[in-house]
Amino acid sequence: MDRSDTDIFAAQRPRLLGLAYRMLGSMADAEDAVQDTFVKWRQADRALVANAEGFLTSVCTNCCLDHLKAAHRQRVDYVGPWIPEPLQIEAGSDPERDLGRAQSLTTAFLLLLERLSPRERAAYLLREVFGKSYPEVAAVLGVSEQACRQLVSRAGRHLQDPASRYVPAADHQDRMLGAFLAALESGSTDRLAGLLSETVQFSSDGGGKTAALRRVLEGRAAVAKYVARIIGRLWSSGRPKLLDINGLRGVAVFDGSRVVTAMTLGYDADARIDRIYSIRNPDKLVRLTRPLRHDPESGALWQ
Structure with a gap:
């Protein structure tokens, strides 16, 4: 050659x-x-x-x-549930334009x-x-x-x-994530429930290698209760950081320099949280600290 x-x-x-x-x-x-x-x-x-x-x-x-x-x-x-490996995708120069074109990278779409x-x-x-x-x-x-x-x-x-199609504006995503983390810290089930759609689903991928729910949880009340009581406890000793994950804003939870959880969200047409994806399988988190570049025109990914 x-x-x-x-x-x-x-x-x-x-x-x-x-x-x-x-x-x-x-x-x-x-x-x-x-x-x-x-x-x-x-x-x-x-x-x-x-x-x-x-x-x-x-x-x-x-x-x-x-x-x-x-x-x-x-x-x-x-x-338990299988969720695609999360990737940290660097935001482009035009975030609003990139959001729409990166839809094919979202966790909801890949699922x-x-x-x-x-x-x-x-x-x-x-x-x-x-x-x-x-x-x-x-x-x-x-x-x-x-x-x-x-x-x-x-x-x-x-x-x-619709859950795979609706991508809200970046500032709305940041507001929702900020409110989600604040509600999680407070432990308030009511505050969490106010952010969720009635049909919200929570999926957690641990691959049998770490603590994770082994079924998909459905419904506002059940999800809010689980997130407030269980996720709040799991995240209590970690350090959450907002990242661009698979075309949307997400959260990575660090234990020192190691990522222990990546969370991405999906939204309904009313911009409420309709899907919560929690990836805890350590094999799927090793690359998350290494950002990738995405070309919305060609679909290319650069490491």
């Missing part, structure tokens, strides 16, 4: 990483898929590669599909992708997030253009959940 081939891959790597993370919900798995893509790029006969970007996208997508098969088997035995078949997920992301044409997506997946359109259409119907 000569220098130009290496440069071609390096230029495409952030976009491939953005695709792989959205496909897999895990940066470790995404990095593995991108590395597998690089190996296959090195082995490819350049005379048969007419479009390097298309070739790399196709290889990376299919590597992700292989990873999803293995991940499905592993998640059958996963302890909705879990409802899709692997091929539906790939087709939807390539078409709707990465802007590939239907013929390009069909070529990547090895299906007809008509079948590709059906995959994207089915995926779109599954993703019609």
